[in-house]
Amino acid sequence: xxxxxxxxxxxxxxxxxxxxxxxxxxxxxxxxxxxxxxxxxxxxxxxxxxxxxxxxxxxxxxxxxxxxxxxxxxxxxxxxxxxxxxxxxxxxxxxxxxxxxxxxxxxxxxxxxxxxxxxxxxxxxxxxxxxxxxxxxxxxxxxxxxxxxxxxxxxxxxxxxxxxxxxxxxxxxxxxxxxxxxxxxxxxxxxxxxxxxxxxxxxxxxxxxxxxxxxxxxxxxxxxxxxxxxxxxxxxxxxxxxxxxxxxxxxxxxxxxxxxxxxxxxxxxxxxxxxxxxxxxxxxxxxxxxxxxxxxxxxxxxxxxxxxxxxxxxxxxxxxxxxxxxxxxxxxxxxxxxxxxxxxxxxxxxxxxxxxxxxxxxxxxxxxxxxxxxxxxxxxxxxxxxxxxxxxxxxxxxxxxxxxxxxxxxxxxxxxxxxxxxxxxxxxxxxxxxxxxxxxxxxxxxxxxxxxxxxxxxxxxxxxxxxxxxxxxxxxxxxxxxxxxxxxxxxxxxxxxxxxxxxxxxxxxxxxxxxxxxxxxxxxxxxxxxxxxxxxxxxxxxxxxxxxxxxxx
Ligand code: KIV
Ligand code: ZN
Numbered sequence: 001x002x003x004x005x006x007x008x009x010x011x012x013x014x015x016x017x018x019x020x021x022x023x024x025x026x027x028x029x030x031x032x033x034x035x036x037x038x039x040x041x042x043x044x045x046x047x048x049x050x051x052x053x054x055x056x057x058x059x060x061x062x063x064x065x066x067x068x069x070x071x072x073x074x075x076x077x078x079x080x081x082x083x084x085x086x087x088x089x090x091x092x093x094x095x096x097x098x099x100x101x102x103x104x105x106x107x108x109x110x111x112x113x114x115x116x117x118x119x120x121x122x123x124x125x126x127x128x129x130x131x132x133x134x135x136x137x138x139x140x141x142x143x144x145x146x147x148x149x150x151x152x153x154x155x156x157x158x159x160x161x162x163x164x165x166x167x168x169x170x171x172x173x174x175x176x177x178x179x180x181x182x183x184x185x186x187x188x189x190x191x192x193x194x195x196x197x198x199x200x201x202x203x204x205x206x207x208x209x210x211x212x213x214x215x216x217x218x219x220x221x222x223x224x225x226x227x228x229x230x231x232x233x234x235x236x237x238x239x240x241x242x243x244x245x246x247x248x249x250x251x252x253x254x255x256x257x258x259x260x261x262x263x264x265x266x267x268x269x270x271x272x273x274x275x276x277x278x279x280x281x282x283x284x285x286x287x288x289x290x291x292x293x294x295x296x297x298x299x300x301x302x303x304x305x306x307x308x309x310x311x312x313x314x315x316x317x318x319x320x321x322x323x324x325x326x327x328x329x330x331x332x333x334x335x336x337x338x339x340x341x342x343x344x345x346x347x348x349x350x351x352x353x354x355x356x357x358x359x360x361x362x363x364x365x366x367x368x369x370x371x372x373x374x375x376x377x378x379x380x381x382x383x384x385x386x387x388x389x390x391x392x393x394x395x396x397x398x399x400x401x402x403x404x405x406x407x408x409x410x411x412x413x414x415x416x417x418x419x420x421x422x423x424x425x426x427x428x429x430x431x432x433x434x435x436x437x438x439x440x441x442x443x444x445x446x447x448x449x450x451x452x453x454x455x456x457x458x459x460x461x462x463x464x465x466x467x468x469x470x471x472x473x474x475x476x477x478x479x480x481x482x483x484x485x486x487x488x489x490x491x492x493x494x495x496x497x498x499x500x501x502x503x504x505x506x507x508x509x510x511x512x513x514x515x516x517x518x519x520x521x522x523x524x525x526x527x528x529x530x531x532x533x534x535x536x537x538x539x540x541x542x543x544x545x546x547x548x549x550x551x552x553x
Contacts, residue, residue, distance in 0.1 A: 012219035015186065015226035022225045022264040030292055030299045032242065032268040033285060034068040034124075035061050038083075039102050040282050041272040042072070045317055051083050053316040058087065060312050061273075062094060065301045068124060070100040070270070074116035075109035084116040098122035100175065105129045105154030111161050123170055124209065125162065127154050128177035131184040131192055144188055148195050151176065155199040174200050175209035177246065182214040182227055190234050202240040210235070211270065213246035214257060216279075221253050225260035232265035244268035249280040255287050273313050274321055274328060290327045294357075294364050303327070306369040333366045336422070338384015338409070345390045379428055381417035385409025392432060395425045401501045401516050404528045411435055436530040439549045442466045443492065448541055450479045457482045461541075465492060480517075483541050492548060495519040498526060500543075502536055517543040519551065527551045 002008050038057060042048050049057060054072075061069050071087060072080040084101065087093050099120055103113045105127055117123050129150050136142050142150075158174065166172050176196045178189050193210050202208035212231060214224055228243065235241055243266045247254040258269055271283030286306070289299035303309065310321055310328050323331040335341045343360040350358065357365045366372060379387050385405035392398040392408075400408065412431055416423050423431075446469075448461035459474045459482035474486025480497065488494050498518040505512050513536040518528050527550040531542025 012223060014223055015230055017226045017230055020226055020229055020264075022229050022260060023222075025263045027259070027262050027292065027295070027297060030289070030297060030301075031262055031266065032068065032244075033066055033289070033299075033301060034070060034100060034244070034268060034270045035066045035272065035285065036070040036100075036246070036270050036282060037061065037272045037276065039070040039072050039100075040270075040278065041276040041317070044276060044278045044281075045319070047318055048079075049316050051079060051086060054083050055086065055092070056312060057316045058092065060309065062097060064303065064309065067096055068098045068100055068268075070102060070124075070126065073102045075103055075112040081112070081116045088117070088119045093120065093122075095121055098124050098171075098173070100124035100126050102126045102128065105150045107154075107157045107161075110154065110157045114161055114165055117165060117170065118168070120170055122173075123165070124173045124175050125158055126175040126177065126209075126211070127151070127158065128179045128211075129154075130180050131178040131189060132180035133185065134183065135180055144191075148192050151178075151192055152195050152199050155196055159200070173206065173209065174202075175211050175244070176200075177211040177213055179213060180215040181212040182224060183216065183218060186227065186230055190231060193231070194236060197235075197237055197241065202237065204239050207240050207242045208237075209242045209244050209268065211244040211246050211268075212266075214248055214254075215246075217248050217250040217254060217257065220251075221256040221260045224257040225264040228261040228266050229264035242267045244270060245283070246270040247283045248277060249275060249283065252280065254281070254283045255291070258283050258288055259291065273309065274319075274325065276313075276317060276319060284326075286328060287326050290364060290369070293368075303369050306371065308370070327364065327369060333362065333371055335361060335387070336380050336382050338382065338387060341390060342384055342386030345386050379412060379416060380422040381413050381420075383409075383413065383416070388412045388428060391425050391428050396429050396432075397505055398432065398514060398530075399503050401499065401518075401528075403499065403518065404516060407528050408432065408435070432530075435550070436528070436546050437532060439546065440464075441549065442552055443487075443545050443548050445541055445545045448483065448538065450482060450537070459483045459486050461486055463487070463490070463545075465490065479537050480540050480544065483544060487544070487548070493522060493552070495521050495548065495551065497544075500540065502539065505532065513539045515540040515543040517547050519544070519547045521551045525551065 038054055072083055074081040074084045093099055101113055103109050131147055136147055162172050178184060178192050181189050197208055200208050232243055245258050245261050245266045247257045271285040273286055275281040275284030286303060289301045290303060292299045306328050314320060321328050323329045335344055340361050347360045388409045389400050389405045392400060412428055415431060444464040446462040450457050450459045456475055457479050459479060461472050463470050463472055470490050472486040472490040474482045474489060476482035476485050498520055500517050502513055502515040505514050512532050512534045514530060514532045516528060516530050518526055520526050527547045529543045529547025529550060531539045531546055533539040533542060
């Protein structure tokens with residue numbers, strides 16, 4: 001990198017709009033959406049989609065609810081032309097969906113594109129030419145007047161050659177893009193848009209779409225919003241115009257730029273699913289739509305089965321979605337950090353039907369987009385006690401006493417640390433069984449019988465202690481007390497009982513019980529133990545044995 005001062009790059013000039021209105025507005029309704037997956041997105045694929053893949057993708061877009069879909073560039077290649085024809089000839093376009101095609105401002109290409117569109121019910125014919133000073137000078141060597149001439153002549157050709165299409169029943173609309181709009185002088189962008197509008201003569205009932213692309217994203221989103229507000233204020237036929245956004249993501253702020261420009265007055269948004277597109281991509285429509293949804297504004301697009309949408313997208317484009325991708329990424333409903341897991345676990349019970357969604361760390365209910373809570377908590381060495389307890393309770397039914405969370409959390413964390421990777425739920429269960437339920441060394445309870453007389457319980461048990469089979473007896477005010485006394489009388493180091501809890505496990509004929517006991521040994525150290533059995537009494541005695549084994553380990 002160039003050392004400071006950086007002279008190699010120039011800051012983007014701001015727009016002179018001191019009375020800008022957009023910062024005080026809120027978004028209250030969804031924009032018109034247009035998917036450009038099959039054109040801008042497809043152009044950017046290392047291996048573009050074949051016709052079958054494009055057909056599958058088109059069906060997906062229709063299912064999601066897009067009413068405007070840019071299907072390609074039919075004058076650019078035979079495949080693109082054939083795809084357009086397939087859609088029309090196979091009757092695959094619902095009556096309420098407009099197909100949009102892109103075309104350069106050249107007469108023969110306009111004529112060819114119109115052939116591809118014959119028979120379509122609703123068409124948006126998208127013409128574009130580059131308008132920025134750099135494009136004018138470096139690429140075209142053209143004056144401003146030349147650039148305006150290119151656009152206005154093309155609109156005239158479209159009127160002329162499109163007449164027969166309109167006469168045979170096609171609803172033909174025009175979209176015009178001053179390509180590289182955001183890098184164009186505002187006054188010139190306005191001038192060319194006005195010139196195009198003059199030729200097309202839109203009405204309030206049949207509006208022109210003026211698409212104002214951030215072909216390359218060079219500025220911060222507030223500058224983009226200023227540019228859009230400036231245009232919205234200066235267009236003379238604003239009421240006969242649909243102002244459309246088309247952001248790219250070179251600075252990683254395509255979504256923010258679109259959202260602020262919606263505040264600035266834009267009516268329509270172009271983009272792609274998951275942001276596929278040239279370089280760093282087009283605007284990600286899924287993010288903008290679901291961001292709206294989480295603010296209480298229905299986007300009018302259906303992402304209730306986002307996994308299926310993702311699968312189709314990945315198969316057709318051969319691109320993979322990053323696991324951290326908002327809403328769709330595999331890991332976005334997964335918390336690894338202990339404090340996050342704890343907060344999620346604690347806020348979930350507050351989620352009552354009919355109440356607004358308010359789960360800490362999870363801004364959208366995963367169920368709304370077909371994802372599940374199950375994957376929310378996964379365990380690695382960064383996880384805390386809450387996460388382990390959550391998994392054991394939600395997936396295996398063990399309601400560990402709160403004080404035990406820390407103990408088992410530490411054991412699981414140490415093992416996750418040693419393993420170096422995430423632990424699956426089954427592995428956490430194995431750890432619990434291995435640490436608490438299975439150990440038989442140095443103490444094992446073979447058999448126990450207790451009898452009650454005069455409010456006292458007598459316990460007779462058979463144990464194996466340090467390899468020695470022993471018959472032991474004890475008397476106390478309950479089975480646990482009697483068994484504890486029998487153990488200490490037989491030479492097991494003394495301990496104090498601190499806490500006890502139990503609950504049933506499973507249902508019906510398979511019901512058993514689990515007991516949790518906490519003891520304190522003679523050094524003052526505390527240990528939990530757990531035991532299961534169909535008899536709750538035996539489960540408690542096994543829990544004592546488990547705690548003792550852990551203390552003597
Ligand atoms: O990014 C862009 O400017 C485009 C135009 C063709 C609209 O894709
Ligand atoms: Zn683009």
